[in-house]
Amino acid sequence: xxxxxxxxxxxxxxxxxxxxxxxxxxxxxxxxxxxxxxxxxxxxxxxxxxxxxxxxxxxxxxxxxxxxxxxxxxxxxxxxxxxxxxxxxxxxxxxxxxxxxxxxxxxxxxxxxxxxxxxxxxxxxxxxxxxxxxxxxxxxxxxxxxxxxxxxx
Numbered sequence: 001x002x003x004x005x006x007x008x009x010x011x012x013x014x015x016x017x018x019x020x021x022x023x024x025x026x027x028x029x030x031x032x033x034x035x036x037x038x039x040x041x042x043x044x045x046x047x048x049x050x051x052x053x054x055x056x057x058x059x060x061x062x063x064x065x066x067x068x069x070x071x072x073x074x075x076x077x078x079x080x081x082x083x084x085x086x087x088x089x090x091x092x093x094x095x096x097x098x099x100x101x102x103x104x105x106x107x108x109x110x111x112x113x114x115x116x117x118x119x120x121x122x123x124x125x126x127x128x129x130x131x132x133x134x135x136x137x138x139x140x141x142x143x144x145x146x147x148x149x150x151x152x153x
Contacts, residue, residue, distance in 0.1 A: 065139025
């Protein structure tokens with residue numbers, strides 16, 4: 001084999017290796033949780049640490065977090081809703097379904113102007129409402145850090 005062919009193969013192999021090791025996905029990537037999915041990770045951590053413009057995560061999350069049951073076990077397939085008024089009143093702005101790992105997330109655009117009121121519903125049908133409004137969707141930046149974990153009945 002000629003030196004030129006060997007150098008070409010080395011160059012092509014190195015290029016493929018470099019491109020395949022690039023983790024940045026960009027904000028144009030769509031990534032939305034759904035029931036039964038099990039590919040999410042880092043339960044309980046602030047998802048936005050990686051899922052932001054220039055981050056290593058797949059897509060830029062607008063809303064993301066982790067749900068737990070009353071005994072601190074991950075809660076699969078939780079329903080998460082955002083309303084314009086407290087206690088499920090007003091307009092329903094977003095509905096998410098958590099995955100098998102208790103994580104819920106979306107890259108869909110959400111308008112937080114004026115604040116939104118989260119609600120979580122478990123398999124029992126019982127809904128828990130957050131009393132205050134939120135102006136961003138990084139749920140684990142508070143829940144599990146400075147506030148209690150998101151608990152589902």
